[in-house]
Amino acid sequence: MxxxxxxxxxxxxxxxxxxIPYLEAYDPDRSTSLELLKAMPAAGADLIEVGMPxxxxxxDGPVIQAAALRGLKAGATLVGVxxxxxxxxxxxxxxxxxxxxYVNPVEAYGYDRFCKDAAAAGVDGLILVDLPPEEAGxxxxxxxxxxxxxxxxxxxxxxxxxxxxxxxxxxxFVYYVSIVGITGTxxxxxxxxxxAIPRVRAATNLxxxxxxxxxxxxxxxxxxxxxxxxxxxxxxxxxxxxxxxEQGRATPQTLPRVLEQIRALAQAVRTAGQKAE
Amino acid sequence: xxxxTEHGAPVxxxxxxxxxxxxxxxxxxxxxxxxxxxxxxPLILELNEAYEAAKADPAFHKELVxxxxxxxxxxSPLWFARRMTEELGGAKIYLKRExxxxxxxxxxxxxxxxxxxxxxxxxxxxxxxxxxxxxGVATATVCALFGMKCVIYMGATDVERQKxxxxxxxxxxxxxVPVTAGAxxxxxxxxxxxxxxxxxVADTYMLIGTVAGPHPYPAMVRDFQSVIGExxxxxxxxxxxxxxxxxxxxxxxxxxxxGIFYPFLDDVSVRLVGVEAAxxxxxxxxxxxxxxxGRPGVLHGNRTxxxxxxxxxxxxxxxxxxxLDYPGVGPEHSWLNDIGRAEYVGATDNExxxxxxxxxxxxxxxxxxxxxxxxxxxxxxxxxxPKDTLLVVNLSGRGDKDIFTVAEHLxxxx
Numbered sequence: 001m002x003x004x005x006x007x008x009x010x011x012x013x014x015x016x017x018x019x020i021p022y023l024e025a026y027d028p029d030r031s032t033s034l035e036l037l038k039a040m041p042a043a044g045a046d047l048i049e050v051g052m053p054x055x056x057x058x059x060d061g062p063v064i065q066a067a068a069l070r071g072l073k074a075g076a077t078l079v080g081v082x083x084x085x086x087x088x089x090x091x092x093x094x095x096x097x098x099x100x101x102y103v104n105p106v107e108a109y110g111y112d113r114f115c116k117d118a119a120a121a122g123v124d125g126l127i128l129v130d131l132p133p134e135e136a137g138x139x140x141x142x143x144x145x146x147x148x149x150x151x152x153x154x155x156x157x158x159x160x161x162x163x164x165x166x167x168x169x170x171x172x173f174v175y176y177v178s179i180v181g182i183t184g185t186x187x188x189x190x191x192x193x194x195x196a197i198p199r200v201r202a203a204t205n206l207x208x209x210x211x212x213x214x215x216x217x218x219x220x221x222x223x224x225x226x227x228x229x230x231x232x233x234x235x236x237x238x239x240x241x242x243x244x245x246e247q248g249r250a251t252p253q254t255l256p257r258v259l260e261q262i263r264a265l266a267q268a269v270r271t272a273g274q275k276a277e
Numbered sequence: 278x279x280x281x282t283e284h285g286a287p288v289x290x291x292x293x294x295x296x297x298x299x300x301x302x303x304x305x306x307x308x309x310x311x312x313x314x315x316x317x318x319p320l321i322l323e324l325n326e327a328y329e330a331a332k333a334d335p336a337f338h339k340e341l342v343x344x345x346x347x348x349x350x351x352x353s354p355l356w357f358a359r360r361m362t363e364e365l366g367g368a369k370i371y372l373k374r375e376x377x378x379x380x381x382x383x384x385x386x387x388x389x390x391x392x393x394x395x396x397x398x399x400x401x402x403x404x405x406x407x408x409x410x411x412x413g414v415a416t417a418t419v420c421a422l423f424g425m426k427c428v429i430y431m432g433a434t435d436v437e438r439q440k441x442x443x444x445x446x447x448x449x450x451x452x453x454v455p456v457t458a459g460a461x462x463x464x465x466x467x468x469x470x471x472x473x474x475x476x477x478v479a480d481t482y483m484l485i486g487t488v489a490g491p492h493p494y495p496a497m498v499r500d501f502q503s504v505i506g507e508x509x510x511x512x513x514x515x516x517x518x519x520x521x522x523x524x525x526x527x528x529x530x531x532x533x534x535x536g537i538f539y540p541f542l543d544d545v546s547v548r549l550v551g552v553e554a555a556x557x558x559x560x561x562x563x564x565x566x567x568x569x570x571g572r573p574g575v576l577h578g579n580r581t582x583x584x585x586x587x588x589x590x591x592x593x594x595x596x597x598x599x600x601l602d603y604p605g606v607g608p609e610h611s612w613l614n615d616i617g618r619a620e621y622v623g624a625t626d627n628e629x630x631x632x633x634x635x636x637x638x639x640x641x642x643x644x645x646x647x648x649x650x651x652x653x654x655x656x657x658x659x660x661x662x663p664k665d666t667l668l669v670v671n672l673s674g675r676g677d678k679d680i681f682t683v684a685e686h687l688x689x690x691x
Contacts, residue, residue, distance in 0.1 A: 059471075061472070109588075132311060132313065
């Protein structure tokens, strides 16, 4: 069983959803982001999304755009991102790691070689925001051969007929984009989510994680109990950005503040699980 | 008797160059496509259906022709540039006068088609990206004409160097949003317009200004611009009794070039030349020549030649002309380049500045800096060709907007 499937199965047995925090690789530098990655599981991360910085993140809001630019400025490359994951895997063989980003750097790297290298580094799944199933033929076979899950996005705008088509190409889990918009800008209400998730649930047996607009512990608790997981990205990156000095460098506050926020989110997700029982 | 080859190539021959893209929006099976986030996918598919329906509807064409004629001022003349021809001493040079269209460029051809489509689709709010501001002005113009809300994203650098167009857009009632991300040019404006669209899908139509973006934009914009080439063909036959030998057009995203090339694609005797902005020079590192110095990749919804580094990060383009300052190019151009049906060359900032002055002094026509790149290459090419060669330059826009930039480069204070 893949790390992703095993983790969702274990959490289902515990009766709670997953907290899936996001970090942008090399933000604000390699060693800080690697330390953050390594510390995330102990702070309560059940799965981790690692952003692969891209120069033109057209589906992302200002917070992730800024994080990506900091990462690129610090020298992020896909080779470097995979190397970070390999470092992480030396101490942690259980927490699933999902790479999230845009397709062009992966195309430049080469789809076959990337899937092989990513799997070898210990990556479990890929989310390529601008690669809909219609265009995903370039990576489907190499990803499958390497044992990487292709995690598909589903949006409120996705009609039912298309939902089946998209989910036929999904593995690992389904990422429900909870708002019509870019990352970190607005949030869906509990009511919206409660009515949206059953529609997706009816079309798949895969676990469902909710992302885009999940910011507070309360929202994470809600999302992870309505679905099977909550992705928190912009809220964490915004905290990280606040702790940087004027030159954009990490300070002694950087890791503690971000980890403290992850602990609060994790606590809320765990408490919501207990209440649901 | 009806002869299917009467107009050059047979209408539906299978080896026609005019059968692209396929149903997935791929040109030559490789370029183009639909690389957008899932939130936009259903919208793109809906747009494709709406466009196919409009294309098949005679009422849509009738409405478009009405606005082309009475509002845009089509057809635009094909002008024999006598003095330029004499000065350069070679091929006979004709200028396709797209700068005489309402709003001063070819941009309105596409914008008019798309606004009529947006109205058919019931959209009430238009977002668009602009570089030089020509597309922004054209978009703001039709929004004024039809009473629609208009938001134009423009790189902050471009807002600075194209002030007259910014003021025009605001006069026309558009909201102009300066984009400070990246280098603050067209690529960044495109990112921001896509972000707006994804957040406002219910009422908003994204009106892309060039032959790029996710399918169906490259094919749709090409179709709306093809009126340029259709007219050129008929006008050249009337003037010279035959087709031109060479067609030259400037390329940023490539909509004016695609518009004049497309009707000639199957007339293989016609040499098609796209002139990219070489900036400080093709090998200077400060260029916008995506085909000549880029390689295929994925950006803004399509696979095409891009200026990018080894890691697939997109480079900043450079050109004196804001309208050509883009690190990509329309996917159909990428395909035409690979199969060799069109050739792609570069003209530098300085060559464009010289051609700007040449055209102004000899023909009394001030070309846009974008179009001046095409004039520059034509001026280089014409003297090498026999005097009976017919060469058409697509004069895609007028240069009034550029006089401040040109004055600065000539060391003149206005």
